[in-house]
Amino acid sequence: MIINKLTLIIALAFIGCNGVSQEKKDSNKVDEKKETFAVTKTDAEWRSSLDDMQYYVLRQAGTENAFTSELLENKEKGVYVCAGCGTELFKSKHKFISGTGWPSFDREIKGNVSYDVDYKIGYKRTEEHCATCGGHLGHVFDDGPKKTTGKRHCINGAALKFVPTTK
Numbered sequence: 022m023i024i025n026k027l028t029l030i031i032a033l034a035f036i037g038c039n040g041v042s043q044e045k046k047d048s049n050k051v052d053e054k055k056e057t058f059a060v061t062k063t064d065a066e067w068r069s070s071l072d073d074m075q076y077y078v079l080r081q082a083g084t085e086n087a088f089t090s091e092l093l094e095n096k097e098k099g100v101y102v103c104a105g106c107g108t109e110l111f112k113s114k115h116k117f118i119s120g121t122g123w124p125s126f127d128r129e130i131k132g133n134v135s136y137d138v139d140y141k142i143g144y145k146r147t148e149e150h151c152a153t154c155g156g157h158l159g160h161v162f163d164d165g166p167k168k169t170t171g172k173r174h175c176i177n178g179a180a181l182k183f184v185p186t187t188k
């Protein structure tokens with residue numbers, strides 16, 4: 022009888038311990054990912070190295086007005102680089118006329134663009150930014166050209182600089 026009681030107490034103690042340690046593990050699980058960038062500048066440095074619209078888009082995640090970018094109609098061959106740090110982001114051969122008023126591409130240069138989720142205007146959108154400096158570029162949607170990728174990278178022209186291909 023006494024042995025049985027002891028066994029029960031010991032067993033309960035173990036169960037108790039397991040319960041506590043389980044809880045601890047769960048409450049410690051804080052899933053906070055923080056992206057780091059190769060190019061970092063202070064806010065003052067960004068302000069002085071960008072014009073007002075570039076700063077508004079890249080550093081404040083703003084959106085330029087539709088049909089205002091001089092790159093919208095650009096059909097020259099070349100590469101579109103980050104206006105903040107010069108990283109190559111999109112190729113001219115992947116640019117298409119979406120009719121939205123913003124430069125649009127069906128794909129990015131892989132690895133040079135990073136993605137995030139934003140709920141800024143009330144619904145979920147996939148935000149995209151330069152993987153090197155973190156500058157905001159625009160958003161990617163699933164209503165792009167069906168014959169290629171089906172993706173529409175809707176990019177602020179102010180976040181880009183065009184570098185023509187030289188022969």
Ligand code: FE
Pocket residue numbers: 103104105106107108151152153154155156
């Ligand atoms: Fe950049």
